[in-house]
Amino acid sequence: MSGPEDLARRTLTEAPADLLLDRLAGELKEVYQITRVELYQVDYRLAELLPLAGGESITGPGHPAWRCFDHQEPIIADGTGWFPVGMRGERRAVLRISPVPDDPAAVRELDTIATALGHELAAVSASTDIYLTARRSRRLTLAAEMQWELLPGRSRIRPSFSMAGQLEPAYAVRGDSFDWSDDGHRLWLSVINGSGEGVAASILTSLATHALRNARRAELGLADQASLADQAVYALHRGAQHLSALLLELDLASGLLTVVDAGSPRLVLLRDGEVSEQALEKQFPLGMFEGTDYREQQFQLRREDRLFVVSDGVIDATGQQVRYGETALDRFLRRTGPMEPLDAVRSLIGDLRAFVAGDLVDDAVVVCLDWLGPQP
Numbered sequence: 001m002s003g004p005e006d007l008a009r010r011t012l013t014e015a016p017a018d019l020l021l022d023r024l025a026g027e028l029k030e031v032y033q034i035t036r037v038e039l040y041q042v043d044y045r046l047a048e049l050l051p052l053a054g055g056e057s058i059t060g061p062g063h064p065a066w067r068c069f070d071h072q073e074p075i076i077a078d079g080t081g082w083f084p085v086g087m088r089g090e091r092r093a094v095l096r097i098s099p100v101p102d103d104p105a106a107v108r109e110l111d112t113i114a115t116a117l118g119h120e121l122a123a124v125s126a127s128t129d130i131y132l133t134a135r136r137s138r139r140l141t142l143a144a145e146m147q148w149e150l151l152p153g154r155s156r157i158r159p160s161f162s163m164a165g166q167l168e169p170a171y172a173v174r175g176d177s178f179d180w181s182d183d184g185h186r187l188w189l190s191v192i193n194g195s196g197e198g199v200a201a202s203i204l205t206s207l208a209t210h211a212l213r214n215a216r217r218a219e220l221g222l223a224d225q226a227s228l229a230d231q232a233v234y235a236l237h238r239g240a241q242h243l244s245a246l247l248l249e250l251d252l253a254s255g256l257l258t259v260v261d262a263g264s265p266r267l268v269l270l271r272d273g274e275v276s277e278q279a280l281e282k283q284f285p286l287g288m289f290e291g292t293d294y295r296e297q298q299f300q301l302r303r304e305d306r307l308f309v310v311s312d313g314v315i316d317a318t319g320q321q322v323r324y325g326e327t328a329l330d331r332f333l334r335r336t337g338p339m340e341p342l343d344a345v346r347s348l349i350g351d352l353r354a355f356v357a358g359d360l361v362d363d364a365v366v367v368c369l370d371w372l373g374p375q376p
Helices: 004-014 017-032 064-071 104-124 130-134 142-150 198-217 222-237 325-335 341-356
Strands: 036-042 049-051 075-077 080-087 090-098 155-158 161-168 177-182 186-193 244-251 256-262 266-271 274-277 297-300 305-310 364-371
Touching: 004 017, 004 104, 017 036, 017 104, 049 064, 064 075, 064 080, 064 090, 080 104, 090 104, 090 155, 142 161, 142 177, 142 198, 155 177, 161 177, 161 186, 161 341, 177 198, 177 364, 186 198, 186 364, 198 222, 198 244, 222 244, 222 256, 244 305, 244 364, 266 325, 274 325, 305 341, 325 341, 341 364
Parallel strands: none
Antiparallel strands: 036 049, 036 090, 075 080, 080 090, 155 161, 161 364, 177 186, 186 244, 244 256, 256 297, 266 274, 266 305, 305 364
16 A cells, blocks of 8 residues: 555656646645645755745755755754755755644655655756746856756765765856766766856867767776867867866775876865875866877775865955965865765855855856765
8 A cells, every 4th residue: 555655756756847846735735734835946056045936035054944955854943844855965955844743754754755856856857947947046147057057966975975066156157067977886077177258168168078978978988088078179179279177087996086187177185184185197178289198197095085176266266356275275175074065065165255255256166075985
């Protein structure tokens, strides 16, 4: 016999893409006598929780909704329940529910249902704009729209690793980007420090990203992936345009990290509370010259090592004619040890915004990767 969770899942899978929340609310009212259901999605800047139905956003960090989002666990406050909505580590939203059932088993069921909603939101995003539109507190530039559509997600969690990334300025980013994929044995990560302005920068980054994906899916080695992307960019622009990239491949069982530095962003290691920059063999950016021969480097990670990849837009951020710089960056990264990767990324971006007293002018990308060690 089907339980409440199974019925809710069936309701979600059978609902039209634009009516997920309405159909779910009807099911929760019938089963749990819940009268208010609202979805609050996190915006592109990771700074606001925006209600799907419109109205006031939630910005205060001490609010129960943000505590739910940050800790990824249900929060019950003043008769209202807040439940995390996500999928495989990708934090999407929180679900507000009231009144909350007194039965702890029902609360656990509602937590599972909120996760099921996260999966359905991911499944329908390609067929309706209503959820994407409701996630933005202002209009995205065309270039930023292209960049966000290019991303694989903003965070990812598996037993052997946890990672997250963010682009800034979120609503006007141009060429900086990141991409990742894993097969349970290896994790691939590419971080691009783009060049150019507006849509032209976005198109260049898109070309390089798709070339890297094409090479990765053809099961080429990391150096050959860089070479294929290099050839694709050079063939179109003949060296007039190029872009920097850092390519990483992590063996999830051993912690062996393979790296190709193509004029890349900065790679920083946080180990046992100490910050150190990884010494990389700097090679030509993608598309600068014809037929560049790229070489791989290898590093051995230890269990619970943390890696940060940051573009020059982070280090060069300027407030009151003062540069953020490597010293401030290292000091801040050292403080992120206890944080989850998405919280570490969000905190660093928030510190940069505070430093420049607003949105960043130049593009910046931050990616945080924890290797948690081999898993049985």
